[in-house]
Amino acid sequence: MPGDDRSERVEDVLARLRRNGGRVTKARQLLLEELFDRGGHRTAEELAGAVQDRAPEVHLSTIYRNLDELERLGVVTHSHMGHGPAAYHLAETAHPHLVCERCGSTIDVPDEVLGGLMATVRRRYGFAIDPHHFAIPGRCRACSGDAGAPARG
Amino acid sequence: MPGDDRSERVEDVLARLRRNGGRVTKARQLLLEELFDRGGHRTAEELAGAVQDRAPEVHLSTIYRNLDELERLGVVTHSHMGHGPAAYHLAETAHPHLVCERCGSTIDVPDEVLGGLMATVRRRYGFAIDPHHFAIPGRCRACSGDAGAPARG
DNA sequence: GCCTTGTTGCGAACTGCTCGCATCTAGGCT
DNA sequence: AGCCTAGATGCGAGCAGTTCGCAACAAGGC
Numbered sequence: 001m002p003g004d005d006r007s008e009r010v011e012d013v014l015a016r017l018r019r020n021g022g023r024v025t026k027a028r029q030l031l032l033e034e035l036f037d038r039g040g041h042r043t044a045e046e047l048a049g050a051v052q053d054r055a056p057e058v059h060l061s062t063i064y065r066n067l068d069e070l071e072r073l074g075v076v077t078h079s080h081m082g083h084g085p086a087a088y089h090l091a092e093t094a095h096p097h098l099v100c101e102r103c104g105s106t107i108d109v110p111d112e113v114l115g116g117l118m119a120t121v122r123r124r125y126g127f128a129i130d131p132h133h134f135a136i137p138g139r140c141r142a143c144s145g146d147a148g149a150p151a152r153g
Numbered sequence: 154m155p156g157d158d159r160s161e162r163v164e165d166v167l168a169r170l171r172r173n174g175g176r177v178t179k180a181r182q183l184l185l186e187e188l189f190d191r192g193g194h195r196t197a198e199e200l201a202g203a204v205q206d207r208a209p210e211v212h213l214s215t216i217y218r219n220l221d222e223l224e225r226l227g228v229v230t231h232s233h234m235g236h237g238p239a240a241y242h243l244a245e246t247a248h249p250h251l252v253c254e255r256c257g258s259t260i261d262v263p264d265e266v267l268g269g270l271m272a273t274v275r276r277r278y279g280f281a282i283d284p285h286h287f288a289i290p291g292r293c294r295a296c297s298g299d300a301g302a303p304a305r306g
Numbered sequence: 307g308c309c310t311t312g313t314t315g316c317g318a319a320c321t322g323c324t325c326g327c328a329t330c331t332a333g334g335c336t
Numbered sequence: 337a338g339c340c341t342a343g344a345t346g347c348g349a350g351c352a353g354t355t356c357g358c359a360a361c362a363a364g365g366c
């Protein structure tokens with residue numbers, strides 16, 4: 001079972017939190033369990049929903065605050081996926097995203113796909129791209145095939 | 154004077170608008186003049202301000218609606234520059250942007266900088282990147298030099 | 307000039323997120 | 337076990353950016 005690994009990791013983060021003068025609360029525990037359990041990208045709202053299944057009193061603003069805190073600790077990061085809400089995920093599993101502007105589907109790509117661009121931009125402009133913070137918009141295979149009416153501007 | 158050229162281009166768009174069953178209104182005229190006159194990237198609010206200098210009654214929502222309309226006509230596009238408001242500009246002058254997450258400065262780069270990435274992603278995933286719709290975040294030369302406290306998360 | 311229909315001004319609504327504040331509680335100290 | 341204090345929470349209000357509904361308005365074909 002990877003569950004043990006999971007709770008070990010959760011404990012780990014909670015310990016780090018405590019060492020930094022933070023406290024271990026139910027909201028934090030549940031949020032971390034969610035994050036380590038299911039991984040993937042989830043919006044703050046989705047995470048709040050999942051946490052609220054087990055502790056309905058946890059407020060969305062608490063989720064945001066805790067995600068912020070965890071981001072400061074380097075445990076999670078968020079990426080902006082197109083026009084909608086941001087997606088949060090474990091920092092260690094971060095990777096660039098392609099998101100289709102028409103159907104909304106996302107494709108996870110390995111870091112190395114951006115390697116060339118990052119090198120070029122660093123060389124030419126001294127600019128260090130943050131490859132995970134934003135999604136790369138465009139049209140997926142299916143949606144660039146049919147030139148039909150766009151699903152959204 | 155490039156003014157002649159400008160008003161010619163404005164007339165052109167207005168004619169196209171009319172041909173599509175649209176009407177030429179003061180708000181549209183002024184907005185187009187702003188866009189063709191100064192170019193660059195400007196937020197809806199900035200454009201509204203500029204238009205309102207000459208016609209104070211023009212409402213921000215009218216600016217949004219007209220920018221939408223002009224986008225549908227292919228005259229303007231918008232890009233999302235980091236966390237703030239969107240930047241609108243003439244479609245013909247669109248180009249990718251690098252924006253520094255720390256100091257907010259932006260660097261305009263030529264399309265060809267993204268050429269390699271676009272080719273790779275098209276080949277590997279059949280995904281057609283829209284290179285202008287989102288800014289590429291990271292750290293500019295100055296801000297990646299000093300590793301100091303980030304100006305924002 | 308008239309009429310039709312696209313456009314406008316206005317404010318209210320909406321989304322995604324942040325803040326202020328009174329209350330609560332984790333957890334170190336005893 | 338109980339106390340205390342500072343961090344965390346719940347809640348609602350607030351905010352930025354944008355969209356919407358609607359009655360009033362006006363462009364431009366007739």
